[in-house]
Structures are given as structure tokens and as C-alpha cells.
Amino acid sequence: MKTAVFSPMGGAGHANGAMLASSSAPVPFNTDEMRAEAEEFRGHIARWVDERLIPQAQATDEKGEFSHELFTELGELGYYGAMYPESAGGSGLAYPYTCFTVLCEELARGSLGFAAGVCMQGSTATHTIFQWGGQALHEKYLAPALRGEKIGAFAITEPNSGSDVASLRTKATKVEGGHILNGTKIFTSNGTVADFITVVATTDPSKGLKGLALFVVDTSTPGFSVGRRLDKFSVHSSDTAELVFENVFVPDDHHLDNGGSGGFLNAYKALTVDRIFTAALALGNGRAAYDAALRYAKERSQFGQAIGKFQAVQFKLVDMLALLEQARLYTYHAAALADEGRPITTEAALSKIVAGDGCNEVCQKAMSIFGGYGLMNEYPVQRFLRDSYFPLVGGGTSDIMRLIVARQLGF
Ligand SMILES: Cc1cc2nc3c(=O)[nH]c(=O)nc-3n(C[C@H](O)[C@H](O)[C@H](O)COP(=O)(O)OP(=O)(O)OC[C@H]3O[C@@H](n4cnc5c(N)ncnc54)[C@H](O)[C@@H]3O)c2cc1C
Incomplete structure (x- = not known):
């Protein structure tokens, strides 16, 4: 049964009280209000994890399956909006980072693989658009993503550029009305299931970090393709992909630092x-x-x-x-x-x-x-x-x- 976030559901019940009592201790919240909001939030998500995620966690891991069903359900319940104000379609929480931390912790108690995809959806993939995207991007990607109707990803890592981000080679070439992207990304979480991906590309490889910029790519754009879904030792229920960009046109309003500098920052x-x-x-x-x-x-x-x-x-x-x-x-x-x-x-x-x-x-x-x-x-x-x-x-x-x-x- 689905339960809306912050609906009056009678306390922070836990299906397995003994299990929670054994490893859960009060967290060092700075104020009583912070504790009250975070613990109420924890009660709701902990119940969902016990009732919905844990019963499926082992099977999805064995099958190496990304659960569209659970992913959509969590969106319908409003959890992807935990970090955002109501004006953006979010939950309007007073302590959004603490509550999102609670969300990640509780979900990972059920399945770290599933939680990693949620973390991407509710944080990096949407955070960049919320912070630096215009109204059109908010309506096209952010709001539907927070409702669980669209899936987001964030791609910075490349086959030859991991820790050394400044060496990445996905190239963004300026053309009339936008940029053309060419390159390959690897290890992208939610990569094969994403509707949109925030991509870090270089406008000028000779400038290193200063040449990097952020682009929101709709995965329906011609020239974008999934190279392959990657098999992993770990987090089987998280989707991980290699992505290929071949002459992908990205319009100017999908360039997150449009007109500014500091894309990588x-x-x-x-x-x-x-x-x-x-x-x-x-x-x-x-x-x-x-x-x-x-x-x-x-x-x-x-x-x-x-x-x-x-x-x-x-x-x-x-x-x-x-x-x-x-x-x-x-x-x-x-x-x-x-x-x-x-x-x-x-x-x-x-x-x-x-x-x-x-x-x-x-x-x-x-x-x-x-x-x-x-x-x-x-x-x-x-x-x-x-x-x-x-x-x-x-x-x-x-x-x-x-x-x-x-x-x-x-x-
Ligand atoms: C399951 C999974 C999901 C991921 N999801 C995403 C995603 O959604 N989007 C995305 O963009 N990326 C993603 N990544 C990529 C991840 O961020 C990189 O794997 C990570 O940053 C390390 O890069 P690398 O694998 O190329 O390792 P390398 O950078 O090649 O590092 C190899 C080793 O060298 C060490 N090393 C490298 N440089 C230094 C240094 N200067 N000093 C000391 N030690 C150093 C590292 O610590 C490491 O031990 C994901 C990775 C995994 C495994």
C-alpha cells in the first residue's frame, strides 16, 4: 500500500522494531526542529523500505534488475522532491539536506543498488537543473523527474578520465543556436533508463577545468545512444551504462551555465x-x-x-x-x-x-x-x-x- 510523504499515518512505526533498535541511535541533530523533521521523515521512508524494498531487494540483485516499479512508486510518493522547495515541485522541507541524507540511509538499508539510483535522481541529476536551469528546463525535466515520471542521470566520467576530470575529452563545439556534443561516457548511473542526462563536456581541451561546461541532453536526441549496459560485481540493481554521443545537438537553453562561466564549478x-x-x-x-x-x-x-x-x-x-x-x-x-x-x-x-x-x-x-x-x-x-x-x-x-x-x- 502506498503512503504519501507526511500523510498522517500514526507515528514512525517500523515493521521490524528489533532490527532498527539494534543499530539505530539518535543522530547529532543541531536543533530540536531538525530532529523532529528528520525523524518524522525517517519514520515514513523506513516503513516503505520494510514493506516494499526489502522483500524485493535480494531478487532484483540476483537478476541484476533496475526496478522501474519501485522507482516510479517512490516518485509518486514525492521522495525525489525532498531537497527542493514547493515552488519547484519539491517537498518544501526546512532541512532538505538532512532529510535527503535520511532517505539515502534508509533506502540503502534495503538495497544500496536501488538507493544509488534514487540518490542520482533526487540529487545530482536534478540539482544541477534546479540550480542553473531556466524555467523551461524546470518544466520539461525537473518537475516530471520529481514526480517520478522522468529519470535523470549525470555523466562526467569517461573511459580515460575518472579522478582526473580535467582530462575529459567529450567535446562541445559551438554552432548556431547551441552546441554539438561528441564523445563517450562510462559508469553512468541510470544511464540506460534515463530520459535526460546532465553531461560535462569541454568547450576547449587546452583550458582544462576552465574549459568544462554542463549540458542537459534529452536521450531522444538523434546521435545519442547507449553503448552497453555494464555488468558489475556490486550494486546489481543499479543501472550503469556506457553512453555514446555522436554529433548530438544541444540547444542553448540546455546549456546550464549559458552566458556565464564556471560550468565545472x-x-x-x-x-x-x-x-x-x-x-x-x-x-x-x-x-x-x-x-x-x-x-x-x-x-x-x-x-x-x-x-x-x-x-x-x-x-x-x-x-x-x-x-x-x-x-x-x-x-x-x-x-x-x-x-x-x-x-x-x-x-x-x-x-x-x-x-x-x-x-x-x-x-x-x-x-x-x-x-x-x-x-x-x-x-x-x-x-x-x-x-x-x-x-x-x-x-x-x-x-x-x-x-x-x-x-x-x-x-
Ligand atoms: C557503480 C558506479 C557508478 C558510477 N556512477 C557514476 C555516474 O553516475 N556518473 C559519473 O560521471 N561517474 C560515475 N561513476 C564513476 C566514478 O565516479 C569513478 O569510477 C571514480 O571517480 C573513479 O574514477 P576511475 O574509476 O576512472 O578511477 P581512476 O581515476 O583511474 O583511479 C584508479 C585508482 O587510482 C587512484 N588515484 C587516481 N588519481 C589519484 C591521485 N591524484 N592521488 C591518489 N590516488 C589517485 C584512485 O584513488 C584509484 O584508487 C560510477 C562508478 C561506479 C563504479
Whole structure:
């Protein structure tokens, strides 16, 4: 059954109270109002995750399937608008970054793969258009995307340009009334299912970062094609593609920094806040692994007693809890700063390092508690471990995050 966001549905009920109680702790909200809004929001989305996402998560992972059904349903419920004001078709939340962080965390507790696609839809793919697109783009792409009627993507990475963004080669050539795009993108989330894609291209390769600009490409445009859907070790239920642009015409009003400068700077700002959401993906997935391991430690008996009675297993669980708590503190601290409009360059990168690396370790420890069963596909713990590698790479690798923080230290 569908439940509208913020409809009066009688408290923040959770289908599996014991599971939530075991890994959920109060987050460090800066004000009571922030806590109240975020926790009410969490109650709604947590119920949807328990009732709708978790029952399908294992099967969609095994089939490597992007769930159009669930993706559309979440749009109808209004969740893609969590970051936006009502005037743009959004939810008009007072603490949008904190609430979107909650959304990413809760969804990843069910399926990090599904959550990664949602994160793209409700954040980077739409954020750039909201911030720098004109009214026509808002009506054509943003509003339908927030209702779940159109799917968005964001393409910066290329086969020979990942961390080194300045070296990207997708070329935008100015012509009468617009630009012509030529090039190839890789690892684009939502790439094969997208209706529109924000593409980073260079207007002048000799200018490096300063030559980069942002273009919204309608995927019905002649010359655009999906090269291939990529098979992955991790996040199977997230759609990942290679995209080809052959003489794709993009009109001037689809050029996001039309008439201005700093196209890449615009994209970069959107990517900064995304790091917090990727940290939240790691946290949600880590919670799922911890909850499963805690339950298993109480159920599985060896040598005549539950394996959780062995101190070695208890210590692993305690260390996992400590790693989750660190991830939670860093992630929500960064989100709260974003909501206050304060600088987040360091905090967002730190949250991604702490939550990404920490929750990967949580998943490794969960695997060890499951013994041989951890390696079996019928148990989700192997999925949690595989998926825990995505936050170490998506939106910039952990070492690139370290590089960003080191620069803030003056190096
Ligand atoms: C599942 C998935 C989904 C993705 N979705 C998207 C998407 O929707 N849109 C998009 O544009 N991109 C997307 N990406 C791409 C992602 O952002 C890149 O994979 C990431 O930025 C790293 O780039 P790369 O893979 O080319 O690695 P490389 O840049 O080649 O890095 C390889 C290794 O070298 C290290 N390294 C590189 N440079 C340095 C340096 N200066 N100092 C220290 N170490 C360095 C890296 O840390 C890493 O360990 C996705 C990736 C994955 C796996």
C-alpha cells in the first residue's frame, strides 16, 4: 500500500522494531526542529523500505534488475522532491539536506543498488537543473523527474578520465543556436533508463577545468545512444551504462551555465553535497550488515551455545557498532552544516572516508560472523559486502577524498 510523504499515518512505526533498535541511535541533530523533521521523515521512508524494498531487494540483485516499479512508486510518493522547495515541485522541507541524507540511509538499508539510483535522481541529476536551469528546463525535466515520471542521470566520467576530470575529452563545439556534443561516457548511473542526462563536456581541451561546461541532453536526441549496459560485481540493481554521443545537438537553453562561466564549478558544488549522500548509502548498507550479523550471532549455535556467546564474536559486533556510530556522526554533522549553508568541503569528504571505509569494514566483519553461510548467495550478507565497495568509488574514490581534505590543510 502506498503512503504519501507526511500523510498522517500514526507515528514512525517500523515493521521490524528489533532490527532498527539494534543499530539505530539518535543522530547529532543541531536543533530540536531538525530532529523532529528528520525523524518524522525517517519514520515514513523506513516503513516503505520494510514493506516494499526489502522483500524485493535480494531478487532484483540476483537478476541484476533496475526496478522501474519501485522507482516510479517512490516518485509518486514525492521522495525525489525532498531537497527542493514547493515552488519547484519539491517537498518544501526546512532541512532538505538532512532529510535527503535520511532517505539515502534508509533506502540503502534495503538495497544500496536501488538507493544509488534514487540518490542520482533526487540529487545530482536534478540539482544541477534546479540550480542553473531556466524555467523551461524546470518544466520539461525537473518537475516530471520529481514526480517520478522522468529519470535523470549525470555523466562526467569517461573511459580515460575518472579522478582526473580535467582530462575529459567529450567535446562541445559551438554552432548556431547551441552546441554539438561528441564523445563517450562510462559508469553512468541510470544511464540506460534515463530520459535526460546532465553531461560535462569541454568547450576547449587546452583550458582544462576552465574549459568544462554542463549540458542537459534529452536521450531522444538523434546521435545519442547507449553503448552497453555494464555488468558489475556490486550494486546489481543499479543501472550503469556506457553512453555514446555522436554529433548530438544541444540547444542553448540546455546549456546550464549559458552566458556565464564556471560550468565545472557548478557541477563541482553539486558533487560536494553528493558525498554526504554517498556516505549515507554506506551507513544504511552497513546497518543492514550489522543487524543481520547480530541476529545470526544469537541464532547460530556451535560447541553447544550461540556463537554470540564467544567473546571474539561479541568484540566484532562491538567494533562494528563503533564504526557505524562514527559514520553516523560524521555524515549527519556534514548534512547539518549543509542545511545551515556553511562550508562542507572538508566535512563532506571526511564523511565519505569515515562512512565508506568504516562500513566496508563492518561488512567484512559481518561476513566473518556468518562463516561459510556468508559466501552463499541465499544470504544477503555477501550482497552487503559487495555493495559496500560502491561508496569507496562512486562520487570520487576514498583517496581522492583524502586529497581534497589535504588541500584544505594547505598542501
Ligand atoms: C557503480 C558506479 C557508478 C558510477 N556512477 C557514476 C555516474 O553516475 N556518473 C559519473 O560521471 N561517474 C560515475 N561513476 C564513476 C566514478 O565516479 C569513478 O569510477 C571514480 O571517480 C573513479 O574514477 P576511475 O574509476 O576512472 O578511477 P581512476 O581515476 O583511474 O583511479 C584508479 C585508482 O587510482 C587512484 N588515484 C587516481 N588519481 C589519484 C591521485 N591524484 N592521488 C591518489 N590516488 C589517485 C584512485 O584513488 C584509484 O584508487 C560510477 C562508478 C561506479 C563504479
